[in-house]
Amino acid sequence: MAPEAINGATSGSAKGVTNGVKHGFSGKKKDLPQEALSIVQEKLPDMKAIGAVLELDIGLPQGPIWIDMRNNPCQVLEEFGGEPNSSVKVKPLYIKRFYEGAMDPRYGFFDETSLPKGEIKAPVKFADMLTPNPPTNPTPVSAIDSTRLPKPTEDLDQVRRDMKEWGYGLIANAMAPREVHIMKEALRQQAAGEMENGVANRDGGPNAPN
Template identity: 45%
Template structure:
């Protein structure tokens, strides 16, 4: 179909208008930037930088002779979205940077983050907790676990896995990791040397992992915290090895933008296949950081966080607003293998597109319960096939969906 030459004109170039709005926004917020106490250079995609000198009374400079504390390259529309509360700075600043090195802030990252915070309707406060707080400890008391999740954002279930289950799953993870390395398909991260290894889409990688989805802990905590019909957002293993760099601090609902802090959209269950400590890469958490407008000033600095520790067989259960990251493994030998099940409310798009990634031989043998967790059940008029959205149907890909069926008619 050819494009009409008359009528509404779509796709008007607004880049200059957006740029000018971003510049005006910076000028309007300039008086608040004294808290940066830094020299910041911001590039919005133009040849000319915007230089903010906030070492004293904030002012814009035409040029600088000193080396800036931070250089930030960012799209001007991101700044506008910050100001409208539509984009969280720790997501907006880095979502391009992790794929395009030029977008990574140079120098003091904290300056870039606080600059963006000052553009927002609400300036978040750094996470903190009382020095005498009685932090969660591994327990078999599920009521206590749920109280801990409510108060601190996480809880620890002691003996969630038997020694036999731990041995079976640990062997499966280690053998699969070795196999993926040998096949040249391993996924690695954890710093420049990438010592850590992740195993994605565990549902495809052994009956042990399928069986774990029937663990009673899932039905005990997930529906209560996320409502009915929650979906398995992702299913993976994470092996932290010596020499790794801590992951950037994040929440597990960071991709939900505009940012919503009033409700938890997800819940993670992390199964410990080894005794987990602060020394071998235990997940770092900020207790209580799931409540309120809380965010770290620097997502690469874990100062003030604590390690969620527990013996082998423990399950760490934490909700999606909690600020956390994979911790550093400072041991000389050994590794920290864990399995991660991340669940999201039923209306959230899953991280793993199971309709494309699930092996057909695995799908053929799954129970309806597990298929429902993977997103194969209709619920809330969502997830239907060819318009059929009656509640509770288990769907499957059609071999021959209805296509064009045209009959000649008079018009």
């Protein structure tokens, strides 16, 4: 079955919804699914990097819709003939609250009643994009001039500049070798004591506990 896109001008199920228009919420429970749909449509331009199809149930009369985020422009579909990457059911009121910044989307999308099926990353990224300040993708490492990355230094002003530009800084000789030895020994003793008393939480890879 060929996909049918919902657009505000022609689809009866989404009539009167226009991307980019700010919302005057009615506050009526019966209107919430349509208002949630209008929010999703407004946020579509932010979703092109997700690269997935999400089946979304927000309580619309016609049932679930599909958010196709594989191409630009992204689309809201009434029908989808393939298999979505993920499917999730979420209260339309939650969509409104995500949009207003009144609720953490990770909470609303991952409560006991609405656990996503399929890939997790698609609904996670989708939910983030509904917020007032959606996250931006980090710059790929390949696009960064590695010679400019922070280097160990005793110049604390340079460390502060690195923190501001890169998010981290490296302090050279922050601890003397004897101080490092004391800290490592204290950690070893603490770990040994926890294991002896049966309260250690051991994890890690196959070679050694962490």
